[in-house]
Amino acid sequence: MGHIDLALAVFPPGTKGTCLDCLARRPLWDVGLNYQHGTGHGVGSFLNVHEGPCRISAGNRISKYEMGLQKGMVLSDEPGYYEAGKFGIRIESLVEVVETSIGPDNGKFLTFKSFNNDSY
Numbered sequence: 693m694g695h696i697d698l699a700l701a702v703f704p705p706g707t708k709g710t711c712l713d714c715l716a717r718r719p720l721w722d723v724g725l726n727y728q729h730g731t732g733h734g735v736g737s738f739l740n741v742h743e744g745p746c747r748i749s750a751g752n753r754i755s756k757y758e759m760g761l762q763k764g765m766v767l768s769d770e771p772g773y774y775e776a777g778k779f780g781i782r783i784e785s786l787v788e789v790v791e792t793s794i795g796p797d798n799g800k801f802l803t804f805k806s807f808n809n810d811s812y
Contacts, residue, residue, distance in 0.1 A: 697718065705801075
């Protein structure tokens with residue numbers, strides 16, 4: 693649920709990933725659970741994997757260098773849950789920030805487009 697909730701988000705340009713992180717965590721929070729890792733990170737601008745300047749992470753990990761999300765950025769969407777010594781699950785997909793037509797005058801809001809073949 694959290695993975696899909698984040699993938700379907702619609703938000704104004706410049707929104708920081710820390711503002712979207714709760715969408716992925718809410719289903720776990722609803723039952724008193726959480727995960728300790730970031731929800732997503734930038735991918736590919738310097739041919740690395742974990743890159744800034746964008747990311748999706750809990751508000752207590754805010755960085756002064758974090759950029760607001762802009763069209764064309766690529767990030768991971770990877771919430772998860774682990775119980776030490778028992779099990780863990782983490783689903784990761786890559787998403788691109790794209791414009792959406794939602795809003796007056798075809799809006800200037802953004803959303804995510806999955807690179808995977810999954811349909812929500």
